[in-house]
Amino acid sequence: MDSSVEDFRQFSIFVQSRIEQKMDRETYDNQKLKAYLLGEPSGADADAFDEASFTDENFGAALSAAENDLIDAYLQNELRGAELKKFESVYLSTKHRREKIEFARALQTFAGKEILNSKTETEKTGFFAWRNIFGNRNRALQFGFAAAALLVLFFGIFWFTILRRENAGGEIVLKKTPTPENSAAVNQNSAPENKNSNESVPSAIQNPANENSQNSNEKMPETNKRSANVNKNSNEKNQTPDKKIPVSIPQEPLIATFFLAPPLRGANKIPLFDVPKNASQINVELQIEADDYKTYHVTLTNETGDINLWRRSSLKAKSKGANKFLNVNFPAKLLGNGFYSLTVSGVNENGEAEIVANYPFRIGEK
Amino acid sequence: MQNSQPKKNWLITSESFARLLEWLDDGAGSDGQKYLEIRRLLVNYFDRKNCRSPEELADETLNRVARRLEEEGKIESETPAKFCYITARFVFLESLRRKENKSVSIDEIKADKIILKDETNEKELNEKMLACLEKCVGELDGTNREMIVKYYYGAERVKIENRRSLADKLGVSSNALTIRACRVRDKLEVCVKKCAAKDE
Numbered sequence: 001m002d003s004s005v006e007d008f009r010q011f012s013i014f015v016q017s018r019i020e021q022k023m024d025r026e027t028y029d030n031q032k033l034k035a036y037l038l039g040e041p042s043g044a045d046a047d048a049f050d051e052a053s054f055t056d057e058n059f060g061a062a063l064s065a066a067e068n069d070l071i072d073a074y075l076q077n078e079l080r081g082a083e084l085k086k087f088e089s090v091y092l093s094t095k096h097r098r099e100k101i102e103f104a105r106a107l108q109t110f111a112g113k114e115i116l117n118s119k120t121e122t123e124k125t126g127f128f129a130w131r132n133i134f135g136n137r138n139r140a141l142q143f144g145f146a147a148a149a150l151l152v153l154f155f156g157i158f159w160f161t162i163l164r165r166e167n168a169g170g171e172i173v174l175k176k177t178p179t180p181e182n183s184a185a186v187n188q189n190s191a192p193e194n195k196n197s198n199e200s201v202p203s204a205i206q207n208p209a210n211e212n213s214q215n216s217n218e219k220m221p222e223t224n225k226r227s228a229n230v231n232k233n234s235n236e237k238n239q240t241p242d243k244k245i246p247v248s249i250p251q252e253p254l255i256a257t258f259f260l261a262p263p264l265r266g267a268n269k270i271p272l273f274d275v276p277k278n279a280s281q282i283n284v285e286l287q288i289e290a291d292d293y294k295t296y297h298v299t300l301t302n303e304t305g306d307i308n309l310w311r312r313s314s315l316k317a318k319s320k321g322a323n324k325f326l327n328v329n330f331p332a333k334l335l336g337n338g339f340y341s342l343t344v345s346g347v348n349e350n351g352e353a354e355i356v357a358n359y360p361f362r363i364g365e366k
Numbered sequence: 367m368q369n370s371q372p373k374k375n376w377l378i379t380s381e382s383f384a385r386l387l388e389w390l391d392d393g394a395g396s397d398g399q400k401y402l403e404i405r406r407l408l409v410n411y412f413d414r415k416n417c418r419s420p421e422e423l424a425d426e427t428l429n430r431v432a433r434r435l436e437e438e439g440k441i442e443s444e445t446p447a448k449f450c451y452i453t454a455r456f457v458f459l460e461s462l463r464r465k466e467n468k469s470v471s472i473d474e475i476k477a478d479k480i481i482l483k484d485e486t487n488e489k490e491l492n493e494k495m496l497a498c499l500e501k502c503v504g505e506l507d508g509t510n511r512e513m514i515v516k517y518y519y520g521a522e523r524v525k526i527e528n529r530r531s532l533a534d535k536l537g538v539s540s541n542a543l544t545i546r547a548c549r550v551r552d553k554l555e556v557c558v559k560k561c562a563a564k565d566e
Contacts, residue, residue, distance in 0.1 A: 050414075051448070055451065065548045094420075103495065103554075110503070
């Protein structure tokens with residue numbers, strides 16, 4: 001019995017290698033396979049594909065691979081427009097295929113965890129292993145650093161909301177900076193604008209698996225509320241349109257700030273931001289899942305990823321509570337309406353850059 | 367050419383099942399693996415046709431093929447895979463006719479339309495699936511385990527770079543790596559389904 005099992009195993013390996021060799025010579029049109037999976041060809045074409053899926057092993061293997069790639073692309077938000085609509089309306093219509101999606105999601109989550117665990121294991125060995133202060137034997141140090149991180153966070157919020165607002169002007173989160181010429185218009189419109197800007201922020205916040213990002217982003221609307229209250233108070237005091245708003249000093253350029261959480265390997269939509277037309281700079285806070293590198297590069301690319309629009313090197317991660325962030329600032333004129341991506345790469349000990357994460361986002365009405 | 371009308375009283379026996387396995391193997395001696403493969407192809411076929419119960423229809427197809435083998439002793443007109451496909455087409459067309467004639471109850475319509483939105487339940491299902499996946503991946507050999515993890519890690523450029531370096535490391539082409547990963551993934555999917563069903 002054991003020999004027959006071994007014979008079968010050898011036979012399977014032989015068959016598999018022959019199929020792989022033959023597949024090297026034959027390639028199938030991936031677009032046609034995708035279209036077939038999304039129900040597009042009908043009649044004789046569909047019948048031909050149906051039959052080939054049984055009778056041609058190579059076609060069957062290519063079809064299976066195309067299906068897996070399609071599912072993975074959907075989970076990683078790589079499908080767009082009509083293809084995405086087709087996928088959601090046709091492919092997701094059966095329970096069997098929805099179960100395949102769930103399995104694929106679990107597989108991606110598992111793969112991510114395994115890779116992170118293998119990185120952590122590497123850090124725990126070797127010459128610098130004893131310096132791993134986040135290891136199991138250093139609970140006291142862990143709590144100490146957590147407490148210190150909380151103190152830094154509170155101080156950071158204090159500085160950002162009170163000290164910074166007193167000392168600087170013009171750097172307003174998703175809000176217009178009034179100039180002496182239009183201070184009247186801004187005074188009248190500031191409350192509704194704050195409401196509008198806060199409505200666009202949740203597109204970056206609504207990330208149900210990432211509660212930390214939600215907590216840190218909830219601070220932003222409070223900041224805007226506080227600014228709105230100050231403006232409201234100044235409205236009540238200053239009835240004439242010529243009076244200036246004490247909060248903002250119009251000499252500084254307008255900076256629009258938004259936050260991007262790490263892209264989850266799941267069916268999440270790409271965040272959409274509305275950047276004010278007169279914003280001169282865009283400030284982005286990129287949350288990273290782990291601070292594994294000393295320095296980072298961040299590259300801004302177009303939708304297809306083949307054109308680099310802007311790049312910044314030698315960035316260091318900053319802490320906000322338990323979370324790590326990279327802060328980047330680039331000219332607003334680089335962005336028009338459309339899809340973009342910020343790619344974060346970590347620089348390893350050999351000086352080589354390794355891609356850590358991609359943060360896709362979309363700019364709406366500008 | 368083929369009598370596709372089902373005989374309602376016919377039941378598959380162990381002898382007819384063994385004959386079916388032997389015929390599907392076509393002399394290769396796959397120890398039932400060919401049956402499982404054909405069944406998988408049938409399930410996928412009926413699923414692509416948006417049939418509500420692809421597994422039931424796949425089993426009905428194989429039952430008919432087994433009946434035909436028992437009645438005629440052998441089928442030599444087509445290869446096993448093609449014959450199964452032809453039978454599946456008839457089964458599919460009949461299922462369409464049945465669907466047109468059958469009145470569907472409101473409960474069935476509701477059952478189709480309701481998508482589970484209970485987050486707690488969904489979270490538990492995901493955790494169970496991850497636990498099963500960990501168990502199933504643990505049963506793979508070292509090479510396949512490393513391959514499947516690295517193949518599915520990352521997004522866009524990270525994923526492409528990982529796959530390229532993985533193919534180089536294994537000494538295979540990208541196409542060959544894709545097929546290999548696909549096969550391991552299919553095996554894992556079957557394993558996880560069995561594991562999850564066992565725990566229920």
